[in-house]
Amino acid sequence: MALPPPLSAKDEKSFAYATIKDRLPVIVTRIVDFLARQRGKFAQEYGDEAENECKSCISAMDKLRYEIARDKPIFLLNDNYTDDIHLWNEYLQKEMDQGKVISWFQSSWLLVECYMYRKIAEAFFLTKHLQHIDPFIEMKQNNFYSSSKAIDVLLAQLNIDFDQTINLMNNKSTIEQQFYNYMEISLWGNACDLSLSAGAECPQEHDPFHQITELKSHILINNQTSVFNCLYDQQAYLLNFDVCIDFVLDNAGFELLTDLCFADFLISKRLCSRITLHLKCLPWFVSDATKNDFQWLLEQLNKSSSNPVWQIASKRWQEYIQNGQWIIQAHRFFTLPYDYSYMQKISPELYYTMSQSKLIIFKGDLHYRKLVGDLQWPLNTRFETTLRDFQPTSLVALRTCKADVQVEIDEKLVEQVTKLDPKWMINGKWAVIQTFFKKTT
Structure with a gap:
């Protein structure tokens, strides 16, 4: 081809x-x-x-x-x-x-x-003393602090939903709606991208649950129902089987928090039994999350004595890590120049472990660019075609659009959106929840 x-x-x-x-x-x-x-x-x-x-x-x-x-x-x-x-x-x-x-x-x-x-x-x-320095650390941490009100709202609701888990296990419609809420909050968390703003602060200042209602019409491709059904259909078997999800994370700060809330929801509602959280091994694209950023976030939540909802969430997440329900990894492949079609060749062990997952969740614009090769595909090209040699298992891309590439989108819809917002492909105000489901033999 x-x-x-x-x-x-x-x-x-x-x-x-x-x-x-x-x-x-x-x-x-x-x-x-x-x-x-x-x-x-x-x-x-x-x-x-x-x-x-x-x-x-x-x-x-x-x-x-x-x-x-x-x-x-x-x-x-x-x-x-x-x-x-x-x-x-x-x-x-x-x-x-x-x-x-x-x-x-x-x-x-x-x-x-x-x-x-x-x-x-x-x-x-090339230095002796500064090798561990993250030159973006201040920008990332300031972005987290400036989003504290939204964090309060999000964690308070997450803790309520967690406490109601047992009563809701047989209530599919409620779990489904909550699934959409946390997936969309994670999706729009991707708007807090310091590489897009060239390092300028972009805090989350609104109630995330209210915001997703207003932004629903800005999701141009929305396959979230298919993702929910994919995970819910095997919920009953989790007592006997190990169902793993890979979550390839993007930005630190508020976006990372939204991703962890989504991951918490997936575990607590038994939509999976384990989640591998993939972070960057180097400071990357200004605000991409590293293991240090992850640990720092947990520490901030844990030491917030004035806000117990932060501590409750932090304690639960640390327990997930200790009991193996959350696995934290940082693989070098994610900071190489290769797109994902090269993973089988360059990092076959990573490709193999991902192929064992029920689903891979890719967060953010850079991961989307790497999935489709950052190539000038026609808008109507099938997503599956653009993935080429990267089809280890089923996957979903949660992406706010920040680059002039998008595939498998209706051209009439593109015309309508372009009239509303000529910069829809690059300004982070529009999004997609786009899926590829691998056929099982």
């Missing part, structure tokens, strides 16, 4: 062009600001050598910003992070061996955007 070309900043009318020209340099600048403010703290903690390392990171950011702005060539990585550097450099070398000049505005958007975050990580890996 001949594939369409990748999204690229070669098209000056594309969101890829706007991203590389405007958003990425702003993100790098915010890192420079962070380092300038933290330099004295690093010197106090680690000595003068750390202050000099901080200066070297600032210099690396200035160089990176210059190279992006002037469409300079991209070269191999040169740090000591052995987990992935060979895979990155093999990918880049293969592109170069094919005679391609890899540069910021001429190459595929997915490659160069991922490369920028890996170059940011490289600057820190």
Whole structure:
């Protein structure tokens, strides 16, 4: 099958062009600001050598910003992070061996955007004292704090729904409606994306349960009923069988909290018995969640003595982890430049474990781009076609639209939405709940 070309900043009318020209340099600048403010703290903690390392990171950011702005060539990585550097450099070398000049505005958007975050990580890996520093940590944590009112509402209702679990186990219609509520709250949590805002705060200030009612008409593809039926149909067998879901997470902060609420609901209502929560192993796309972000969130909930609903949820989630109902993982594949059609070849062990799941939930725009290869597919292309060699099991993508790619969508609907909002594909105000169900033999 001949594939369409990748999204690229070669098209000056594309969101890829706007991203590389405007958003990425702003993100790098915010890192420079962070380092300038933290330099004295690093010197106090680690000595003068750390202050000099901080200066070297600032210099690396200035160089990176210059190279992006002037469409300079991209070269191999040169740090000591052995987990992935060979895979990155093999990918880049293969592109170069094919005679391609890899540069910021001429190459595929997915490659160069991922490369920028890996170059940011490289600057820190080349230091002795700052290798563990997350340059986006302040932005992520501030976003969480600024959403505290919405968190109060969400966790209070979650705890009520958990307490009513036994009484509702045979009430399918109530469980179904609650399922839709928590799935949609998780979906719209994806609007809190600091890479889209170039690091500017985007707090959740509204009642999430009220908000999903207002946003229902903004879900352009809504296959949530099929997802619910897929999980509910095997609910009765959970006492005898292990039913696992993989949840590939996106952003930290409020979005991560909404995802954990959805995961809590799925466990408590016995729609699955185990959930593997996949996080990033590196600071990524500004606000993507790492294991440190996950642990920090639990700590914030647990130490909030003035708000017991936070502590109740945190205690329950820690119990899920301790008894194996939640499994926390961070695999290197999620911060490589490859789209998901390469997973069988690059990370066969991850592909195999995912193939054992009943369902994979993919959160966010970047995962959607990687599912469909970030290619210029016609709008009416079947989702299954765009997945190509990534079909380990059934999957659902929960995505607010932030890139100019979307598949299996009615063209008449596209015309209507475009009249209402010409930027619907890129502004995060529209969403899809899109499914692929693997046929069983």
